[in-house]
Amino acid sequence: MSIAAQVQALLRFLTSDARIPLAQAMGKVKELQKANLINPEDILKADLTTLQSALGSEKVAKQVLNAAKRVSKKRPNEGGITLPSKKSRKADPLLELSPYEFEQSLVLPVSEDVGEISTTRLVTNRAPLMLAFAVTVLKYTMPEQPLSSRLSLAQAVVSANSRTKAVSLGIESQGADDEDWIQGQPTMKVLGREITVLKRWGYGWRGERVNESSDSPVAVVNSGTVADTSTTDPEEPPALWGLDLGALGRSNGPVIGSQQGNGSGLPIYRAESARDYLLRAFTFYHEPDAGNDKKTKKKNAIDDSSAKANALSLVLGAIDLLCQSWACTLTRDELDRRAWAWYVRVRPEVQDGVRGWGQKGKVNLSDILDLRR
Incomplete structure (x- = not known):
């Protein structure tokens, strides 16, 4: 998966699964990148202290960790993230x-x-x-x-x-x-x-x-x-x-x-x-x-x-x-x-x-x- 796709998938996970407000989630993506926590599987392997350091709040860290557990149980073979297929991405001539x-x-x-x-x-x-x-x-x-x-x-x-x-x-x-x-x-x-x-x-x-x-x-x-x-x-x-x-x-x-x-x-x-x-x-x-x-x-x-x-x-x-x-x-x-x-x-x-x-x-x-x- 490309870096851009990883970032987009992580943003979707934080907002739709962890239920973090969009504006706040966009600010957390960069910190999670630095900590090499770019998908739910990585987050599950991290301890709460590492997550708290990256996210700046124990409450948010627990929220994200619990979301990663839920997602992994539902979709263990997909790493918790489903990306749109390349076929669905139509070119926009106006661009x-x-x-x-x-x-x-x-x-x-x-x-x-x-x-x-x-x-x-x-x-x-x-x-x-x-x-x-x-x-x-x-x-x-x-x-x-x-x-x-x-x-x-x-x-x-x-x-x-x-x-x-x-x-x-x-x-x-x-x-x-x-x-x-x-x-x-x-x-x-x-x-x-x-x-x-x-x-x-x-x-x-x-x-x-x-x-x-x-x-x-x-x-x-x-x-x-x-x-x-x-x-x-x-x-x-x-x-x-x-x-x-x-x-x-x-x-x-x-x-x-x-x-x-x-x-x-x-x-x-x-x-x-x-x-x-x-x-x-x-x-x-x-x-x-x-x-x-x-x-x-x-x-x-x-x-x-x-x-x-x-x-x-x-x-x-x-x-x-x-x-x-x-x-x-x-x-x-x-x-x-x-x-x-x-x-x-x-x-x-x-x-x-x-x-x-x-x-x-x-x-x-x-x-x-x-x-x-």
């Missing part, structure tokens, strides 16, 4: 782009035609409209963030809201939000909702290409060692990823070896996925016509990709005009809080309870414009 090129590939269509916006009615469900609000509001509340980060953070808040709603309706059980492994990860608020994020240190999206390493203060790098990435320009806050807590929960811990292109092996909300979702989510509303036959109705109900892109440009334009009108009078925090109320005012009307889950409805873009200052 071949420079940061600047990547950001340009994500540009969204935004209309400035107030006349067309004011007369447009769209059909969608609530999640993509919330996503459109979040990604647009972030342009004003966090202008230092690149578009890839705004899309990722926007998707994170939409997913967090959906999980909460699903739990309240009994559709899902409690998600990963309260799990131990996310303790210590940085958080921020979008539309008043707290989300967990990864810091993208060294992401030179404004100009030259640089290597990106995610999370703070440490990240697993290609050499297999744990590199300190905490040194950064205090005047330039790092770009961010939204952490996918749902994927963390399903994997019972960090998804080591995931195809995220973020240097940390942690699952994130992909910016390109959020963009594609927006481009598919909005269609123009057509008044039903009793005189049309079924084929005509079906044709009118189906918008092609060009029409959907146009619909997206209009809804993003409406939200952008709304934010522009208030940006000069509200603080960033006030604008963020106000944006949630705006979304609630204009979101589609759906049935209560489970019947309304994912249901589509009409959105009058004039209602968004009416909220302008």
Whole structure:
């Protein structure tokens, strides 16, 4: 097993088996490496004093030792660690782009035609409209963030809201939000909702290409060692990823070896996925016509990709005009809080309870414009 694979496997063991919070576990990997304790078998052979010296706490040492015993009993032939196969590791073509090129590939269509916006009615469900609000509001509340980060953070808040709603309706059980492994990860608020994020240190999206390493203060790098990435320009806050807590929960811990292109092996909300979702989510509303036959109705109900892109440009334009009108009078925090109320005012009307889950409805873009200052 390569050194990099050993480090990643050890991090998975500490978080998912020993139940050590992610931020704390990342700080312990380097010390365990120094002590040559790189897998559960090595840990079982060590005495408690050696473990305590490496981990800095008798309580944590006992926790890790007990986890190694449990894992060895369950999977004695695997050393307690299961790594993803090489076949499952697909290459990400976006990694071949420079940061600047990547950001340009994500540009969204935004209309400035107030006349067309004011007369447009769209059909969608609530999640993509919330996503459109979040990604647009972030342009004003966090202008230092690149578009890839705004899309990722926007998707994170939409997913967090959906999980909460699903739990309240009994559709899902409690998600990963309260799990131990996310303790210590940085958080921020979008539309008043707290989300967990990864810091993208060294992401030179404004100009030259640089290597990106995610999370703070440490990240697993290609050499297999744990590199300190905490040194950064205090005047330039790092770009961010939204952490996918749902994927963390399903994997019972960090998804080591995931195809995220973020240097940390942690699952994130992909910016390109959020963009594609927006481009598919909005269609123009057509008044039903009793005189049309079924084929005509079906044709009118189906918008092609060009029409959907146009619909997206209009809804993003409406939200952008709304934010522009208030940006000069509200603080960033006030604008963020106000944006949630705006979304609630204009979101589609759906049935209560489970019947309304994912249901589509009409959105009058004039209602968004009416909220302008």
